[in-house]
Amino acid sequence: MDARLSRMLHLLIHMGRMQGPLTSETAATMLGTNPVVVRRTMAGLREAGYVRSVKGHGGGWSLTCGLESITMLDVHRALGENRIFAFGPADPAPACLVEQAVNESLQGALQEAEALLLQRLADVTLADIADDFERRMAALTPSCS
Template identity: 65%
Template sequence: MRHDSRLSRMLHVLIHMDRHEGAATSETIAAMLNTNPVVIRRTMAGLRDKGYVQSEKGHGGGWRLARPLSGITLLDVYRALGEPPVFAIGPAVDNPECLVEQAVNAALDSALREAEALLISRLEKVTLADLAVDFDRQLEKVRGGAHEP
């Protein structure tokens, strides 16, 4: 089963946009992510609707951040992407009358809800500025020649 990497990819894009002079076109972002510009426009539209990015038409147009990175959490981006399922696993629905299936599903549902609540709580505490600080720290190590194992 394929993983949904939209959250990771959009976090990546937003940090690049913060460091980019001027607007980033859908074509530029698509090339960075090895995808189609239409996919980028559709995905960025959700971020625009929530007020995290803005689009500009015409020559020199494209996408820009509408807020500083410190004003956007990972949870904000997750929600703007439509809150994709967090887990690939889930309860079975093959035989809903089966008592064993019901017991298994109840246990899985409870554990998955608890795990999802923990993840959501953590996503809410991390801003894109936090990620950018980590990026800057790693970049400094690379530029300074200091490599940690």
């Protein structure tokens, strides 16, 4: 399973809550991976204009816009729009008429499901996710009365 979208959403929301830049080393520790993997993955977000990076002491990754300006679809596209589904036709050009019927039915279902998923990704901003996090945190924090 490709978890890059989930992992980058995670990092971007943390970045939106931070006062300063996030180093690749800190991000790698958060994600349980290597700083090189973080830099490689963040490169697509930088090219899309959602983050910037500064080298050297005090440097790191920071957002170029607010979380309300970035959707899950934006991040998905910046990461290279990986295949949504891991399954598909056994033979894309079969001679068997049954296999042709199966492929057409399966392809239609996959196209509909992908369109629905992409629309949902477009409807959710990172600010929406961050707000959900804030609600969850507030529910855990005892109120002082």
